[in-house]
Amino acid sequence: MRIRHWAPLPLTGLIALGVLSESAIAACPESGVRLPAGNLSRALISFGRQCRVSLLVQTDSANAIIIPEQQLETPDGRIAPALTQLLKHTPLTYTHAGTNAVAIVSRGPVAEELEEYGAQTHLPAEEVTVTGHSLTGSHLRHLKLDSYAPIDVLAQPELEITGAQTVSELLKYLPAVSGNSTSTSVTNGGNGTATVTLRGLPASNTLVLINGRRIVSNGFGGEAADLNTIPLSAVDRIEILKDGASAVYGSDAIAGVVNVILRRDFEGLDINTYYGQSRYNDQQTESHSLTWGAGSDSGHLMLSLAHYRQGEVLSRDRALSDNADNRLRGGTDQRSSASPQGYIALSDRVVTNSDTGYREWTSEDLYNFRDYTSALVPSERQSLYLSADRTLSDSVDAFAELMAVRTRSESDLAPTPLFTRFDNGDLRISADQVYNPFGEEITDVRKRLLELGPRVQYNGTDTLRFNTGLKGLINDWQWELTAATHYTHAQETLSNLVNPEHLTLGLKGPDICNASTECVPINLLGPTGSITSEQISYIRAANDVDGVSRMTSLTYIANGALGENTAGEILAAAGVELRRESIDFNSTDHTGQSPIGSVASGSALGRRIIGEAFAEISLPLRRDSLWLDGAVRYSDYSDFGNSGNPKIALRWRPWPALMVRASYATGFKAPTLVDMNQSGHQSQEYLFDPCTNSNANTLPGCNGQADQARIQYLTEFGGNRNLQPETSDNRSLGIVWTPGDFTGFHASLDLFEIRQNEVIDTSPQYLINQNAHYGLFRDRVHRDTQGDITSVTATRLNIGSREVMGADATLRYQYQSKELGLLRWSFNSSHIHRYLNQLAPGSPVEDLAGTFVDAASGGAGALPHWKANTGVYWQRGRWEGGYTIHFVGELEEQFTLNDAPVTRTIESWTSHDLQVAYNIPSGFRFALGVDNLMDTPPPFAATAFNDNFDARTYDLTGRYWYTTFGVSF
Template identity: 70%
Template sequence: MTFSDGAFANCPGPGVHLPAGNLSRTLISLGRQCKISVLVRASTADNYKLPEQTIATENGEFEPILRQLLQRSPFTYERVGPGAVAVIEKADEPESEPFDHRAAQTEEITVTGRGLTGSHLRHPQLDSYAPIDVLAQPELEITGAQTVAELLKFLPAVSGNSTSTSVSNGGDGTATVTLRGLPASNTLVLINGRRIVSNGFGGEAADLNTIPLSAIDRIEILKDGASAVYGSDAIAGVVNIILRRDFEGLSVNSYYGTAEPGDQRTESYHLTWGKSGERGHLMLSLAHYRQGALMSRDRGLSASADNRARGGTDLRSAASPGAFIALDADTTVTNDGDGGYRPWTQEDRYNYSEYTTAVVPSERQSAYLEGNIDLGDSALLFVEAMGIRTRAETTLAPTPVFTRFDNGDLTIAADQIYNPFGQEITDVRKRVLELGPREQDNRTDTWRLNAGLKGQREDWQWELAAALHYTRASESLSNLIDPNRLSAGLKGPDRCNARDDCVAVDLLGPSGGVDSEQLEFMRGESLVDGSTRMLSLLYVADGVLGSNSAGDVLGAAGIEFRRESIDFRSNDARGLSFIGGIAAGSAEGQRMIGEAFAELSVPMLTDAFWLDGAVRFSNYSDFGSTINPKVALRWRPTPSLMVRASYATGFKAPTLVDMNQTGYQSQEFLIDPCTGNGADTLPGCHGRADGARIQYLTEFGGNPELQPETSDNRSLGLVWTPKQLSDFSASLDLFDIRQNDVIDTSPQYLIDRNAHTGLFTDRVLRDARGDITRIRATRLNIGAREVRGLDLALRYEHTSEQLGQLRWSLNASHMQRYLNQAAPGSPTEDLAGTFIDPASGGAGSLPRWKANTGLYWQKGRWEGGYTIHYVNALEESFTRNETRITREIDSWTSHDFQVAYALPFGLRFAVGIDNLLDEAPPFAATAFNDNYDGRTYDLSGRYWYTTLSYNL
């Protein structure tokens, strides 16, 4: 068989070593070594065994190797694209079944015999009833990404409030993914198609930082609801991370990168070894990753919180080193630096960006072990074990004190020895620089063990798997202030006496006036320690139920049992949060979950129409039961066009933290309508409140009466593979997600309703002057959302002797609308195309358009990639000089480039540049961290890196 437009020439010289085992395993190894997509139906290929062998290459050409491998087998091959072949049974084999080769062109996969994400069925066709993005090993390699979060950040379907080490103040060292702009809890993350445990504080989502990129074979992103298949959390979609299996040989990789100014130095090393025998396989992967810091002060965009020159507002803190001291309602003074006092002005605000980390330094070590043993009689024993340790160190500005609004009685007595004013003082705002910057240290240990049996009996495949997952996380935040000790230190000699081990504290003096004895008396450290556990047992089987005139009827069914538990607590200062930190409180709880599920695929017209369905019954010990169905159809009116549509319901169970947390306090960034000009006309305001404040003490709490969030998901799509352009494919998919009973605390909603209607006086507590002293926000099922938009994917491949292999792709996602209702009776807002910082309770950046396009090239030993990322312009609103302003956040485009050369003896060297044109993120006036949205853009600037790998 000869290809008219050029042969594959990607294989290493002088020969390709192939392991012993079944044909599937051999083809996996061959495809990876030659970087060719090989498609094979595992149910037939797994029964054909091959010995260990080495096949010589002819100028690195793939075709002669494959022909020699299959020459005495009942298989042949056909080309399904410039970079892909399908291995199929020979036509004269009586058991041969039709294989839809053209469909393979629409999927970016290396080797498959297993079902795609979103179904337990193993279709002969590779058509999916929902859009799936697949990032296979070549794509992972050419991006230069070193973490899963980094890899997913710029995907078009990802927007909103994901976390990562680009989130400093408010981050905890974890990384999450948010599809469709919905919270991370609405995207289900799987490893090898199986559910994994959430982070160690019982968080709402899996921590991507506990999944080493070096152990990943491919990532499949299902952009559709999948509760009928996987259960809770799969409302926005599913990210299925497929780990390496059947790796053969030795691979050693190193990476080093640095931003052009010389900071954010990052290095990683990983080693993978695998060996196959006649009856089994063993693989070990070890990895180390270290990311250096990028400080806010080292980039022009983030160096100052005063953004008036950019058209924003002054976000510097009123808590200044010289102190904001309110003597009465009309007189506010500060230290003049010469032992006296002068009037405090807005220019005395403090620029906290001098201390903060914009990109948090972090470190991770991981080990992954995979093995299997062939037990005979079509049964296989498998084991997967993973351990990973992560650490992140965040630097924050020195602790601010707001005596009127922080926890405890922080009034300065008239006779306190450092009070020169002779009157009681209630409102002092001081940045205690003498304590030094706050240091937040996050550590996580995660262990995962999966083991089980899987096998095949005639046309049916089955799997019985057990899993034990455990994560322990700890967080320390140092150089805080104990509110109880500070309270004592601000009182007069009758209450603060040195004989009672009390030290008077000077908050009214100049910067530097707090001596070491005072510091050690009031210094505090917040400690949080938590663990999350999951134990699960799964049985699933799939195969051919029967047949009709149109083909085989496929079915799958299974049961799953899980036990989930959390236990975390913090050392809050006798029920109060340490000043400068948060009180994480505590939560302890567990639940039992039992689920049963089934799927069905019925062909209605031969190779033209299929009807698919799925249903899952879930029973939770803490809130009850739910049933979620899904129905889908696929129709080929012509060989080159497929229409797909689906409808499904979904749910997200309240987390154990949602239901059980107590004692959580935080200073939230909120806006009080009572600080505006019209405060006197608002029913809930007691006059005009203090406009200098931007943070408010908020208490959050769990609610054991919570019910699941529910959703309806609809999709309609077209897949076009024109016969005239055999190397081109296109897909267009419309999606609509309607969500109800959203669990929310919404302190901003409570403040707004309190100010405008006078309601929630028991939740929004104000003093006699109308200033908020505390907000009590308990989680409730009160919200509703609707997200509607479309996904577009174009792909073209071309191979010739002159140019080599070229592959171009474009992926784009359009958010038509994002309707959000905070609570019943509140207005519904369309947030599409807007940015509202999550520190203010917002959904983050929700661009109407987000896209990337890239060109990949490979010829002989050379390969390269060029990628362009695009984020559409956004709108944000804020108040400046008592006027409501709406401004545009500029669109942003970045360019990434990599070129690699395969040296002899298995060496590969690559050089890459991220953000080639050094494009700074667009300025966001309302961004809490560093004047931009770190969840959507990158602050590093031009970033250089190099990799060196050895593969044997």
Template identity: 75%
Template sequence: MQADSASSIQVPKQQLETPDGSIAPALQQLLAKTELTFTHTGTNAVAVVAKEKQSGQEENESPLLPEEEVIVTGRSLTGSHLRYLKLDSYAPIDVLAQPELEITGAQTVSELLKFLPAVSGNSTSTSVTNGGNGTATVTLRGLPASNTLVLINGRRIVSNGFGGEAADLNTIPLSAVDRIEVLKDGASAVYGSDAIAGVVNIILRRDFDGLSVNSYYGQSERGDQETSSYSVTWGGGNENTHLMLSLADYRQGEVLSRDRSISDSADNRTRGGTDLRSAASPQGFIALADEVVTNSPDGYRTWTMEDLYNFREYTSALVPSERQSIYLALNHRLQDDTQAFAEAMAIRTRSAAAMAPTPVFTRFDNGDLTIASDNIYNPFNEDILDVRKRVIELGPRAQHNGTDTFRFNAGLKGLMDDWQWELTAAAHYTRARERLTNLIDPYRLSLALKGPDICSENSDCVPVNLLGTTGSIDEQQLDYIRASSYVDGVSRMASVTYIADGPLGKIPSGDVLAAAGVELRREEISFRSIDAGGSSFIGGASSGAAHGYRLIGESFAEISIPLLTERLWLDGAVRYSDYSDFGTTANPKLALRWRPWPSLLVRASYATGFKAPTLVDMNQTGYQSQEFLFDPCTNSDAALLTGCNGQADQSRIQYLTEFGGNPGLQPETSDNRSLGIVWTPGDFTGFHASLDLYDIRQNDVIDTSPQYLINENANNGLFSDRVQRDAGGDITRIVATRLNIGAREVRGVDASMRYQHLSKELGLIRWSMNGSHINRYLNQLAPGSPIEDLTGTFVDSASGGAGSLPEWKANTGVYMQRGRWEGGYTIHYVDSLEESFTLDNEFVSRDIHSWTTHDVQIAYAVPTGFRFAIGVDNLIDKAPPFAASAFNDNFDARTYDIAGRYWYTTFSFNM
């Protein structure tokens, strides 16, 4: 309702009864003698509106005026700068608010979002070990994390320091979060770049009064993943000034691969998979002129496939990590209609992952690693080109990641002639560091494998024995070849934003709402790696370097026009963006909202979107890695393939790959369409249901896809300059430069139902169901290449795939509160998937089973402010389903959880 409608109405003080727990009779009694009525706009939302006038009825005026003016401003929803007077969004929004956050038992934002139905694909977290970097991201609709925009309080934040592709959720403390709004629709017209798949808007606490102390402790039933969390929040002030302070500490223990049956071995033949053990074993793989041998207690013997090495004895399945944070929010009223605000946040994160000792592949690693015939440890009197050795004497590789993030926002906001305005200045900074130890310097090793005539030319050269038994590499040799890699990256963002919104005018059907604003932003990325002179150390990766910045100027506007009073609205938005490095782009959005009946809302929208190439995409040089890929030339039919020079080595699963930036990249573009209905029956006041269809079509996708290059090279003889092979047909190097070459189309359905009932007998009961269905996920790696439907499939990200894309992902749960007792029960479901891989030289497919878990929490609160809860996640101890093509731990850690049954307790005090 409008402010001037409310300001002239008074009702006497009344004692209203709710005999059955429903608020409807009380509201009917309260508004009985006014021109107002109410309607339900959601399970927890009621809108007070003017009654429809009967024909010939005159406008009544109230003879009483209130002592204070009442102004109803509405609330802006994620996806719009307009402050709607009714909670009617033209796109589906999931809201996770108190007490939903408490009842989940989640202690991190990434943990909370991982099981949302709309989240699928390659999101990262501390569950991702080999290939992870301690950060956490979210991937809506199965699109890359860079296609989902993460906001804090509706404002853009700095991306992570390791590459600037997406925001790091680990730098947002859950203890400071009031609610999380997930917009499942494109929003480039409102927010600019990256909002192709949707927006995750994290609303922090700002107006909290009092003191809140919270503690958490949990561990798996097997005794690992010991996790603790502590937070203190205080807020207070007077009518002009309010200050809030929040401190938090979070520590998560590890889970080792060897401690779970799903992940304890890389040999998956008994499960219907392949043997993924490594040819680089402590005993060695030594290819001589006429045979391949290995070490044994009785000397050298012929090498067999049973000599492959199980590297899972050393690896982490869940990375131990810790985070500390401080958050400060200040509001100060300068005048009746103007106030100043400031928000400051500092976060420190640390993690440490373990990997198996460094493997050496002399034929395929950097440098000339041929073992000379006159090397003092070579008993075979011939040059040896191909030796594969696991140097366990070095000890396990240890990867240490650390991030320090600082965010500061300050500004003014106020009200002027029914228009609200806000001016904000922001400065964000994040520094990320990574150290990987117990690697090998390829150039020192190259010298150490030569004969005395070469090694003696270098005074500090120490010959190294790669041909001996375990323990034959002594400390002097280890000290000579041992190395550590370092990556140091910084991301910065500074911005100034001005936004104003309010009624543009009044037409017979209602108020026309509008918003407009401008934003100036500077983004900068700078990172470098310390490696082997521009190449990767053996056992690690070279991230290279990237240095760049861009200036961005944007203007935007929105409008909402009521075409029929309380029945039909036309919404529009447009954003114009000017980037200093690639040019300009304009993205509009149009939406219709139609309410044929008070209980039914039909909504439809069309929008274009874009994702700017990251500064790393455009500026990176020297990135080199051993990628987990598949070469079709290793199959038995290799002689029939155009690009194969005979059958390549079947035991290889990693290939040296060089990636590179491209300053000529253009933005990825998209078209987003949606159509949905929302049903909120007035005679069933606690019920809310919605069904939304979405369609995302994306072009000019930035991709490197070394797997695509290999496939085209092997099958069609293409890209011979990018896929380099030796005379035997084995790949020696892959060169992959980023290009705008890909295209996607994702289409599906979101469905949700919620019901709430309050009665004296049962207390408060809430039930909800939320599901997301991918109807199709069409992916084309490059123009002219086949279009694949990835719906319901799993292709590991280590192989360049999109991860798990289940047709259905859903959750349902019930929450009860009666007196001092609370309880929650939640079911998470992930549909079955299909994967394809090579088994015994045949390309086969298999099913990855569906996965269902059950979470339970019971809590008791006392009047003095104490609350105690005990909960268990994965109540029936359901292991993640086996995936034969998953590199990390034989399952997709981005979709499932390896911990098993997990117990936790929480204790809190609020006053």
């Protein structure tokens, strides 16, 4: 590659307001561009901001050139005449470096070589080209005209055109995202956090970075980073590397990397406000942000403040989610046997309350709990982001970043269900209990305690991140020393629960429950309203969870040129990192005796020290056509041992318009501190017991037919200090085509394969299936004499394996003319060909590709064969607009109906988004948009516990209108 003049390390590169991707829109205001007096770097910052384009420049050259204040003409909004005028009396010129990126280069050999290489015909820059900054997946810093792996990039103008207000909302519809990510769309089972899952692998297999650096995991479990603690208003761009990267970043980067790049070089003042609501007059959401930046030749300071508030959607307010009885839709009746009138099992019959007294209980007495539940959690967030840079000498700069984020959410769940036979405590109702009219001991009562009111779940997270360090040059090698400390404190309170100890006493006779013991008898056998306020006060309880995660680190990275061979310049990077991680997680139920109606989160206390060393190299094998890239990382963990992971990649360009790329890497995911240290975790899991089928008497593990009315089972989870890392092998092969005679067109196709072993799993459904069908795991699946499961013990083990194979395809085209303005079309898709999953050695290997198994049942979620989006975007003068289509392919789900297995198809789903914006003179911008223009509801899923659809994949809101207004000074 003969662009070696770009390799020297004074490159600090990107000086535009924002790094734009191919999918961004770039054009200048027709009224022209006004530039301030000063060095050329500051002028280009202003130019990039006004014209919405990436300008890439060798900063030391630009800082040395002083220009006067001037007004540049931009006829028809075109960029070229203005740049020509600006650079006319300088030794610099410009050239394309991607569909929407422009490189400022020397008028000498560099420009000539770029033209020889085909840069004028839109080089294949993936989604973004960055000079002097490493793309995600590498620490090497050079003109990265092509990458060894596919990278999706979402940047500031594209963020505006989507109307998204949170990072999780932005990532949800990316084709490579599938499986069990969480967000505020997940209510029962959610905790106010948001995660991302690439390739359908768990969120702990996707590494989330900020500015290329690790961040602390969420305080509720430490398994993955919480995207809700990253304010979108402070984001410059998001790079999604769809390839394993443990050799570069260490643990967790098995499925890929999400790198959130924050705004740093902004100058001026931006104020933005947003408001939206659905056509059903709910989910009223507002967002306000202020960004200010100022700089000089010696330093820069930027401040960003933001406030976000999301409204609520209730399950009862959508036709799809208002009832848990899905028989008319072809599903099952998922209503609860714990009803307000009660399910009372006597020695000879089962009765319930009615207006005329007790009568026989029937399945039509099941309770629809959706009348109370939230489908979208109301939440709010406030954030502060501060960035500062200071030049200390000609070769050393200091930097610091501070981010503080406060998040709060509150959702409603149905009133506490009580199952006296299966919940914590000795909940038998004595024969002589004051409210027992039947004269016999009653062990099985199922009752919905409406008198307590709905359960209310409150979640709060406070996060603080601080990074500081030095960066500079030593003999043309660029180095960076960074010290970081991150802290997150998470709290959860679930109220209107039942104290099992008080309830145990309240269900006994006068010899145990009497005035001297301050016991209040509890009436579980009466109709709704029979439980008095005194009784409610006696049994009411709440569950509090408190978790703190901390991370401190010291990192040193250096990169530069090792020298040259006959094919070009050899680039290298190396570094070391020392990191300390800790978690202190506890709850009021840490003894394992959880309040009834909640999940016993237990406790976990752990810490570890990690030492790592890594190196990278890019070796040209044939000038301008063949490169070998390699990386290796060694990681040593204080609690389980060490891991070494290499990566090798080959890039071959047989001719300028075509590139072939291939890579192989190993990866690992360290067991989390919760995986290794948690104890006392209990939950009523939504599981299926094969012993409830009519053929139960033929199954080795069944003691007769179990209770068919049950769908929840008490499950005890736990950590394991002997866990080892999950390991993986990642392979990819791709082709990128950018024909020089078809300006603005880009196409790529990449095949990927991930093989994962020693997967840490805890699958109670697997244990139950093996117990029922083969009589195994009797020490983990506990049944009573009637054959009903009383509890399941499911501690974590290294027992699973996975293999995921698929392909990513992208197409892009851009066209600009005086009559039409700027038109851009893009298509992005991901295909999962197979997703082989083996829960444990010896168990069946299942292909989950194209299936849905709810996370509430221990499944991997929705794994569609196809997921894609396409869009057309337009800008002319002050007007711009976008039209985007999101597609999720059909899925299959399996369940049992009338004792017979059923395989059902979940229909494909398509939604349409539209936005129109107008840029008013003097820096004002107004936009109006609508998401889900056709008001298409999500497809019905018979096995989905939350609201009859998969909230992790689809959106229940319906047609949603929003408007934004911004002003820049």
